[in-house]
Amino acid sequence: MDYIFLIGLIGSLILVTGAAWPENEDINHPTKSIKNWFLAIGAIIMFAYALINYFNNGAIFFVFLQGLIIIASIMMMLYTDDRIASVIIGISGLGLIGWSLYFFESYNTIFFIIGLMSIGLGYVFKMGTLRRSLALTLGATLIALFSYIEANWIFFWLNVFFAIFSAYYVTKGLIKRVIN
Numbered sequence: 001m002d003y004i005f006l007i008g009l010i011g012s013l014i015l016v017t018g019a020a021w022p023e024n025e026d027i028n029h030p031t032k033s034i035k036n037w038f039l040a041i042g043a044i045i046m047f048a049y050a051l052i053n054y055f056n057n058g059a060i061f062f063v064f065l066q067g068l069i070i071i072a073s074i075m076m077m078l079y080t081d082d083r084i085a086s087v088i089i090g091i092s093g094l095g096l097i098g099w100s101l102y103f104f105e106s107y108n109t110i111f112f113i114i115g116l117m118s119i120g121l122g123y124v125f126k127m128g129t130l131r132r133s134l135a136l137t138l139g140a141t142l143i144a145l146f147s148y149i150e151a152n153w154i155f156f157w158l159n160v161f162f163a164i165f166s167a168y169y170v171t172k173g174l175i176k177r178v179i180n
Contacts, residue, residue, distance in 0.1 A: 004052050008154035011045030014038055015158055019136070019165035025128040030079050033127060040073040049154065059150050060103055061112050064096045065143065068116055072123030085124035093117045108149045115142030115159075122166075130173040136166040 018038025030036045047066035054063050071092050075085040097113050118139030125132035144159035 004049065004056060005154065007045065007052065008049040008158075011042050011049050012154055012158040012161075014045060015042030016161045016165070018042055019140075019162045023128040023169065027127065030076050030127060036076055036127070039123065040077055043069045043073045046158070053152075053154075059152065061100060061109070061146070061150075062152065062155055064100060065112070065116050065119070065155075068092055068096055068120045069123060072120045075124045080124060082125055086121060089117070089120040089124055093120055108146060111142045111149070112146040115139045115146060119143065130170065130177070133166050133169040133173055137163055137170050140166055 015038065018035050021035040021038055023035060024033065027033050043066060047063070047070055050058070050062040050066045054060055068089070072085070072089055075088060080088070093116060096116060100109055100113055100116075103109075116139070118135045120139075122132050122135030122139055125135060140159040140163035144156055144163055147153075147156035147159060
């Protein structure tokens with residue numbers, strides 16, 4: 001096992017743990033959420049993995065993804081209002097979309113672009129909301145599809161599990177709405 005794979009595996013395991021960790025709606029600030037700490041720390045490690053992987057002939061798109069997630073993680077931990085965070089993610093995302101279009105390889109890049117924006121928004125939406133879980137589920141699913149096409153198995157499996165756990169919280173949120 002090489003060190004690049006090991007970094008990606010560790011980052012993925014931390015992120016998947018964060019995705020699986022239950023949201024605690026009683027927490028009044030994101031920095032007090034264990035789930036958010038897993039997501040933020042995992043994002044930093046995965047950014048390092050994406051950079052190292054890129055310098056070893058990997059796709060630049062994963063660096064873009066993790067860069068946006070780092071920005072989203074900072075806003076998440078600072079408890080930035082959804083409207084402000086959405087604008088910042090939107091502007092950052094548009095810049096990365098422009099950059100992605102410059103490196104456009106095929107129409108598969110569109111899966112990446114939509115997934116990138118969706119995950120970024122999912123990070124900054126209020127904890128415990130259905131729209132947060134929906135955005136994370138959609139984004140992770142599209143990034144998993146793009147990762148499969150790119151044959152990047154670390155990002156593929158990370159996003160498959162991330163999508164599964166996020167979809168679980170979507171289902172849980174929908175059931176809660178029906179019951180109430």
